[in-house]
Amino acid sequence: MPSLNDATGRRVFFGGDYNPEQWPEETWHEDVRLMKQAGVNSVTLGVFSWARIEPRPGAREFGWLDRLTDLMHGNGIGVVLATPTASPPPWMGSRHPETLPRGEDGSVIWYGSRQHFCPSSPVYREYAAAITEDLAARYGDHPALRMWHINNEYCTFCYCEETARHFRRWLRAKYPSLDALNDAWGTAFWSQRYGDWEEIIPPRRAQYLRNPACTLDFRRFTSDALLECYVAERDIVSARTPRLPVTTNFMAFWTGQDAWRWAEEEDVVSVDSYPDPRDPLGGQYGAMIQDMTRSQARGPWMLMEQAAGPVNFRGVNHPKPRGLNRLWSMQAVARGADAVCYFQWRQSRQGAEKFHSAMVTHAGEQGRTYQEIKQIGADLSGIGEHVAGAGVSADVAILHDWNSWWAGDQEGRLSRELDHPAVVRAWHRALWEAGLATDFAHPEHDLGAYRLVVVPHLYLLTDTAVDNLVGYVRGGGTLVSGFLTGAADGDNRIRPGGMDERLRELFGIATVHEWWPLEAGETVDCDGPEPFEGTVWSEELQASTADTVAVYSSGELAGLPAVLRRGSAWYVSTLPGPAPLRDLLARVADDAGVRPVLADRPAGLEAVRRGDLLFLLNHAPGPVTVTVPGHHRDLLTGEMTDGPVRLGRHGVAVLKEERP
Incomplete structure (x- = not known):
């Protein structure tokens, strides 16, 4: 499999999306001068160029891209060539309205923005394959070409009739019979039993709550349908250039893709990350995304997009203070990135993202942002040969699974205050503040390399995952689990006793009598070695063989266990505040033989x-x-x-x- 290191050698990719079709051609030469001055060694071309390359169905206008690619090569700048399939031209939506996605209520998602395609549409796929074939044929042997970038930020959901047919084919491949599907979906409830495959539709807008198992399968299907689009284009370019790596860019902690599954199909895993510069924990959020992406890549990865300054999608879009862009860029390299790139090179003067910053802003060459970009380019040039290709080792893993996120996010859930990403971030923050290097892992992955595994919250666990966790602890590992873990099986069916019986035995829990979610801002007092407040959640537990580490000391659960331990398996039935959770995990990690990277560190x-x-x-x-x-x-x-x-x-x- 080609790798990013094959493309970079012993250096770090530095550059970003370059959209020169927005500018007169004489600007290109000025751009090249500034790129060389800033140490840019890579640009991504063609991400949103479909209408420029194919202005009419079947037409091809490559001349401008030929000149541009030659210009990059002549100046020693490598090219990551994108397939432009994230943004079909207006003529496609006009001539082929069946390619446009439809919402849950059947309304058409019209062209005029981007990602306006139904991933199940055969017409869209045919046009996407054709332009990809022609790009690969024309530029596959170009000496500037370093990588392929397929599409951009796959994120489309569609509920149209073509999607319904595709969904039914996907379901027939998963379930051996309609009876098996009815059992998995629990269709005995509310008289939902299906008597014919053709009766099944996507979970469109309904009178009341929709079947949660159907909704879960549709999320799985949508991820797979988009993946089919990626794989089809990837296979086209790989057949023409087997030596070159292929990627597509994930959005940070995006709900729509099972990134574990997608990463298996990528040569290079890349991500777009946009922490809020006003967030005092923006650095921790960036570290979490970097750890997750590195773990999906199982090695070096690519920061495909970040902002050099303000973005344009928040309520108030703040610039980055002096030095913050450099700090977060170097943080990505520290956590395994072999590429530091931006959206985009030159700030747009028109269009929806004209207020989104770029490496060269409206202030131009003399602007502070570009001057800082030059500093970052010099830094990366100086350390590239020492760092490119090197790994980051960790003794701790956080478990995360998109299927559990999707299942727990169902409409009829116990608490809207339970935000899965926020809970994962809280546990990662605790480990980050404790100075512990951390990977992410899927609950079915081999966990034997880790001394400590933490499970912030995995509502759904398959039987394979449960056996994996039990085997990990029996093999000598230390496990700390958060609340509402293992409550449902792979079909989103609640387990007897409120938790899988193997996990209850592992944690020394007799039963979970009731889940007690907390209101927004509500806390529950807990007494232990150090008193603390729990947030978000609490549980009415009955211990069996576990030792009680902390008890609830207020409210309906006063006197009942809040934190349990049985050997090297811990269960935390609430979400402690930041400091108590950090102290707990640091203490457990120390007992497991896990040490901070640097023991004595000032805060921050x-x-x-x-x-x-x-x-x-x-x-x-x-x-x-x-x-x-x-x-x-x-x-x-x-x-x-x-x-x-x-x-x-x-x-x-x-x-x-x-x-x-």
Whole structure:
């Protein structure tokens, strides 16, 4: 399988989406000058160029792209060539309205934006394959070509008749019979039993709550239908250029794709990440997305998009303070990225994203943003040969599964305040603040390499996943699970006793009598070695063989267990506040033999090891000083350090140990 390292050698990709069709051709030469000045070594071309390449059905206008690709090659800038299939031209929607997606209520999602295609449409797929074939034939041997980028941010949902037919084919492949489907979906409830496959439709808008098992399968189907589109285009370009890696870009923690499944089909896993610069924990959010993407890639990965400054999709879009762009870019490299790229190179003067920042903003060459881009380019050029291809090792894994997220997000759930991504982020934050290197893993993955596995919240667990967790603990691993885990099986069927019996035995729980979700802002007091407040959730548990570590001390559950431990298996039936959760996981990790990357760190100082380099990243509001044992050279400044390292606001150091 081709890799990103095959394309980069011992350097880090640096660049971004380049959309020169928005500008007069004379601007291209100015762009190249600025790119070279900034150390840009890669640009992504063609992401939204379908109408420019194919202005009429079957027509091809490649001349401009030929000149552009030659220009990049002549100036030593590599090309990541995109298939433009994320944004079909207006003529397709006009001539073939059947390619347009439909919403849950049957309304047409019209062209005039992007992602306006039904992934099940044979007409859309035929046109997408044709333009992909022609791009591969024309540019497959071009010396500038480094990678293929398929489509862009796959995110379309469709409920049309073509989708319904496709959904039924998908279901017939999954279930051996209609009886098996009726059993899996629990259609005995509300007289929903199907007597013919043709009766099945997508979960469109209904009078009241829709069948949650049908909705879950439709989420699985939609992810797979989009994946079919990706694989079809990937196979076309791979057949023409088997030596080149292929990717498509995930959106950060996006609900619509089972990224574990998708990552298996990619040569390079890439992601778009846009933390809020006003969020004091924006660095932690970025770290979570980076850890998740690295884990999906099982090695180096690609930051395909980030913002050099403000975005345009928040209520109020703030620029990044001085140094923050550099800090977050270097954080991505620290956590395994071999590519640091942006949307986009030059800020648009027209269109929906003209207020979305770019590497070259409306302020131009003299603008602060471009000057900072030059600094980042110089930094990456200086460390690339030391870091590209190197791994990040972790003794801790967070378990996450899109199927569980989808199932728990059903309409008739116990609490709208239970936000799955927020719970996962809370547990990752606790580990991040404890300074512990963390991977993500699927609950059915081999977990034997980890000393500690944490499960923030997995409402749905398959039998295979449950056996995997039990086997992990019996094999000597330490497991800490959050609330409402293992309540449902793979068909979203509630397990007897409120939790799978194998997990109840593992955690020493007799039964879960009731789930007690908390209102927004409501807390419950808990007494243990250190008193704490629980949020979001609580549970009425009866212990069997477990030791009670903490009890509820207020409300209806006063005196009942809140945190249980049986050997190396822990169960936390509420969501402790940030500090108590951090302290709990740090204590359990220490008992499991897991140590922070750097033991003594000031608050806000992130320390990450990648290969033989130590990255120090200052997320604190002001300067910090940290003592690093040994003799090191800072690859960013060339200076030697022996002990204390001072970092200014948003400061970064990349230390390589050297003999004195």
